Amino acid sequence: MRRDVFQAIADPTRREILHLVSAKPLNINSVSVNFKVSRAAIYKHVKILKEAGLVEIKQQGRERYCRARFEKLNEVSDWVEQYRKLWTAKLDSLDKYLKKLQHKPKSENKRKNHGRKK
Amino acid sequence: MAEKNELVITRIFDAPRELVWRAWTEPEHFKKWWGPKNFTAPVSEIDLRVGGKYLSCMHAPDGKEYWSTGIYKEIVKPEKLVYTDSFADEKGNPISPSHYGMSGMPDEMLVTITLEEQDGKTRMTLKHEGMPAGDMSKMAGQGWNESFDKLAESLK
Numbered sequence: 524m525r526r527d528v529f530q531a532i533a534d535p536t537r538r539e540i541l542h543l544v545s546a547k548p549l550n551i552n553s554v555s556v557n558f559k560v561s562r563a564a565i566y567k568h569v570k571i572l573k574e575a576g577l578v579e580i581k582q583q584g585r586e587r588y589c590r591a592r593f594e595k596l597n598e599v600s601d602w603v604e605q606y607r608k609l610w611t612a613k614l615d616s617l618d619k620y621l622k623k624l625q626h627k628p629k630s631e632n633k634r635k636n637h638g639r640k641k
Numbered sequence: 642m643a644e645k646n647e648l649v650i651t652r653i654f655d656a657p658r659e660l661v662w663r664a665w666t667e668p669e670h671f672k673k674w675w676g677p678k679n680f681t682a683p684v685s686e687i688d689l690r691v692g693g694k695y696l697s698c699m700h701a702p703d704g705k706e707y708w709s710t711g712i713y714k715e716i717v718k719p720e721k722l723v724y725t726d727s728f729a730d731e732k733g734n735p736i737s738p739s740h741y742g743m744s745g746m747p748d749e750m751l752v753t754i755t756l757e758e759q760d761g762k763t764r765m766t767l768k769h770e771g772m773p774a775g776d777m778s779k780m781a782g783q784g785w786n787e788s789f790d791k792l793a794e795s796l797k
Contacts, residue, residue, distance in 0.1 A: 602746035603648045606769055612677030614652050614767075617664060620674035621656040624664075 528595060531575035536560070537568045541591060544578060548590040648769040658756050661763045662719035665754060675699060684708075686733075691716055695724065696733040710735060711752075719756060726750040726769075747771035 532538055536558065543554055555565040569589055572578040576595040581588050654661050664670045668685035675682035676699040684698035691713055699707040708729040715723035727735040727749045738746045753768040 602771065603646070603769075605746070606648050607650065609677070610648070610650055610767060610769065613675065614650065614765075616674040616676060616678060616680075617661075618652070618654055620670075621654050621660060621664060624660065625656060 528575050528577060531572050531577055534568070534571075536565075537572055540565070540568055540572060540589075541577060541596075544589050545591040545593075548581075548588045550586040550588050552586075554589060646771045648767075650767045650769075652765050652767070653759065654763045654765060656763055657761070658719050658758050658763045661756055661765060662722075665722060666718075671697070676701075684731075689713065689716060694733065696729065698731070706731070707741060708733070711749075714751070721756070722752075722754045724752055726752050 532541065539557070540554055543549060543557060551562065551566055551569060554569065555562040558565055569578060569580065573580055576592060578589050578591055581590065664674060666687060666689050668687050671685040671687065672682045675685065675697055679702045681700045682698060683700050684696065686694075686696045688694050693713050694710060695713070696708065696710045699709075701707070708731055710727055710729035710733045711725035713722070713724045715721060728738050728741055729735055730740075735749070737748055751768075751770045753766075753770075755766045757764045757766075
């Protein structure tokens with residue numbers, strides 16, 4: 524199952540795991556000592572983070588190391604950027620419409636408005 | 642500093658606050674501007690009461706239609722409007738953003754619009770926040786923003 528980044532970071536334990544491994548790569552044991560839940564439970568969380576592309580797991584000798592993938596985390600800010608563009612375009616339309624409603628040509632938006640209908 | 646999960650835009654409109662409010666809350670006005678340049682908005686249904694629904698359609702120049710729906714959470718005429726925002730089908734059923742080919746964004750968002758009078762003009766602040774999807778939001782509980790701050794902090 525493909526998981527999206529929002530589902531992955533919706534869980535507080537997983538956010539805490541991300542926080543830990545974003546400082547430096549850690550093996551699963553070193554991650555799990557920070558939590559009260561079992562190592563197996565932590566491994567499940569790590570797996571979900573991995574499926575969302577937020578961490579990668581690398582085998583080094585006998586240990587599996589978990590590392591944060593920052594580029595995927597940027598997706599979280601990317602949707603904000605997409606919406607910024609969309610809202611800006613919509614608000615430009617609103618601005619234009621409000622001017623039209625008040626019969627004001629675009630170039631005269633600095634003029635004081637007297638006797639306008641409320 | 643939960644910048645990763647919210648968007649804030651401030652704009653000053655050279656129009657009285659009452660008019661800006663009406664542009665947001667009356668379908669006949671709303672249809673005239675909703676959408677980027679060259680888009681049209683053929684449908685706008687607005688049930689302006691707390692708990693009331695809206696349904697809007699944005700029609701792109703290439704013929705694609707983008708429907709959105711949500712519920713009004715707070716209405717303080719003519720100062721403040723809070724509503725949820727989801728993608729929808731033409732019947733108003735919420736659907737995932739991936740249906741419109743958009744990924745990596747929350748299924749449901751919260752929009753807060755505040756209007757302030759300023760020298761005969763209107764200062765509008767628009768806040769757009771992502772909410773975690775479906776049952777995940779229950780798991781997320783209250784610590785969402787706090788943890789997000791921490792996450793953002795750790796990414797510096």
